[in-house]
Amino acid sequence: MRLGLIVNPIAGIGGRVGLKGSDSQETQQTALALGAEPQANLRAGSALETLLRHEIAFEIYTPPGLMGETAARQCGMTPHVVATTPADPSTAEDTRRAAQSMLEIPIDLLLFAGGDGTARDIYTAIGTKLPVLGIPAGVKIHSAAFAINPRSAGEIAAAYLRGERVACGESEVVDLDEEAYRKGCVTTRLYGYLNVPHWLHLVQNRKAPTPASESVRVQAIADDVVENMLPEWRYVIGPGTTTRAIASQLGFPKTLVGVDVYNREKVIALDVGEARLLELLGNQPAKIIVTPVGGQGFIFGRGNQPISPKVIQKVGRENIIVISLPEKLNALQGEPLLVDTGDPAVDESLTGYFPIVTGYREKVVYRVAS
């Protein structure tokens, strides 16, 4: 088996000294000046140590120096050094290049230590072409691509390399929305998906049946939506893997992080902005289909900004279809789904209870707040 390891050595450096991230070089220098010590290598080492305790035969591939080689050697391993020459300190481009080269080997599983910014770089470089697992080491950890802690990353990697108890699925890569941030607004945005191994929760007794696989349950949601689609109506479908299943069911393409418009017969437009969307809707009856993105349960205002307050008002609350796997709702731990469209009046009009389609002829009546 071949394991890849990429460490973003400066990830997390801003956190301990109270900065909100470590993405810009300016922040990194400020952090170092404030006496911050890099944590990413230690955390990568902790994950590797856990993995090594399982005594699985594998080879490790890393970029040179602090981008992985150092952590591997500190654990007593001799890595194959992937030939890239990172800058000092390494940059996002170095992370992307290293990930690219992992694709060429190819490795069986890529571990990376970093935060949301690193996850984005890995996604940009390799998309879902390799199984990838994040060792949380950054300041911002909103993406679902990370294990809960370095030790857990080691455990999941061990199980994956042994071919046991794990299955891969697409997990969200979310990060600060830089565009919004520049306008003075701190929100997250969905950037894409990584192919991440998860624990298969094996059940000991059969009182509880094994839940059907995620893809089957997403399909059931799509079946419900498609069965209820009306002729002549337009459907504005927001980003997400759950919403993508609806387009697949209809036999249409779907942009993963874009807003697309369909009717029952055809694709009307892909990846549209607000203006185009308003133009397409005209006076047509339309429905909006969205799914919570970004882990915090936002159904509007994160990743689907083209579905703007004007679009929502035009379509009307009663024509909004929210779909979600039940575990996404469970992960909210009782917190409501959220809306943040930028227009307080529209947000207010969306609060209250929504029937969320969670399966074929199955809905959860769930609270929405702004």
Added chain:
Amino acid sequence: MKPVAPKPTPRRFHQASWDEPVIFELSQPGARGVLLPQVESGIEQEVGDVSSTLPEALRRKTLPALPEMSQVHVLRHYDRLSQENLGVDLNIDVGQGTCTMKYSPKVNDQLARSHKLADLHPLQDESTVQGILEVMWRLEQFLKEISGMDRFSLQPGAGSAAIYTNMAMVRAYHTSRGEAGQRDQVITTIFSHPSNAACAKVGGYEILTIYPDPDGYPDLAALQAAVSERTAALFITNPEDTGIFNPSIEQFVAAVHAVGGLCVYDQANANGILGITRARDAGFDMCHFNLHKTFSTPHGCGGPAAGACGVTSSLAQFLPVPTVEHDEQKYYLDYNRPHSIGKIRPWFGVAQNILKAYAWIMSLGAKGLREVAEIAVLNNNYLLKKVLEIHGASAPYAKGKRRIEQVRYSWEQLSRETGVHSEEIGYRAADFGTHYWTSHHPYVVPEPMTLEPTESYSRADLDEYAAILKHIAEEAYHSPETIHTAPHNSTVHRINPEPFDNPQEWAITWRAYKRKAK
């Protein structure tokens, strides 16, 4: 003589593992368990050829493909299998929350095995089965008193069959009013018995599920948003699987009645409210009991189950046929019920369980039933306190409130701090000879564990179970590998359950196994 050293806590355990073949593989041609004596010639002459008295169609052409074995080998085989098992009579079975694993008195098994019941046939004339009909009729009177309902059917063969029966009666009710087409939704809560959603789904209804409010109580505002002219019924459990009693149950019932829906009370877990609250008093139209839970007849999979459906007088016309009736002279079966949903299963109910439940109620009386609930609740709250003393465990929702008969705990903190998951605690619990259950899927409470100690367990039993959990929790912090690699002392292994959902991957008979195994 030196005194015997005290046993450690938790006690050590090691289960037998026999590598026992399937009984068909043990067959030896010619081996016999019983050798019948030769028939004396006088008898033979008198009786003649016995087999010729059987109709041709009933005579075997080939011998049955049974394993050929001596008695001792059969006995040894099943004794070995029983040693690899973990039954309710062997372990402190509080770890199977929601299942109400109480003691089933052996005397009731003896009653059910008695030839007075075992020799009966359901096709016998009513006049010759007055005894069991009387038991059925009287059990119905008890259940009416316990629930406040007006009529019961004992026909369903299990709890979920009873819920399905109730669903069928809901549909019959709306059909009778010409509203069956309009009313296509059933409402339930996420912590209700999942069979509520499942049975309604099988019946063709769309399911609307209500999540709890932030305190863990069923969310009344969500219900009010969910009810409409499409509502056929509310199927709800109370107390829910969290052990929390719904304090606004009357408002739930009122909101559903206001839109013309029916309210169906799932009383699969009635153990904590027996003699304390009644379904009818809370305004419900229907309810059901699992005789094999609350009323101590052995559980499904540990023996045949039995369900009982209760309804108000206006819904009694829809009950399955036949009902058991009584006039001055006799007990009889009534099939003349034109609005009935028909039959739910063959015959009249699981007779041996009906007898056991009847005997159990008779042995306790009304005061005894209430005492059952009180001790079950006391035991549960004692165990709650013991478990919350364990580092890493918590009981989400309803902070500071007592629970009814069970608790859905969470090991979220322990899991976050150690990487050990709740399922793995279950594997490790098997190393101490005890059962452990997480929760239904999907996990709403993270890293869940559901314990229900019923009235059958002593304080020492509860202390022992809590000590096992404490031991495992400490292991999670000090040597998580021990748990990740468990079980070590049990025959229960980590198995991939996925093939169980594919009929091509399993066989429940030897014949099917031979056909499928390639």
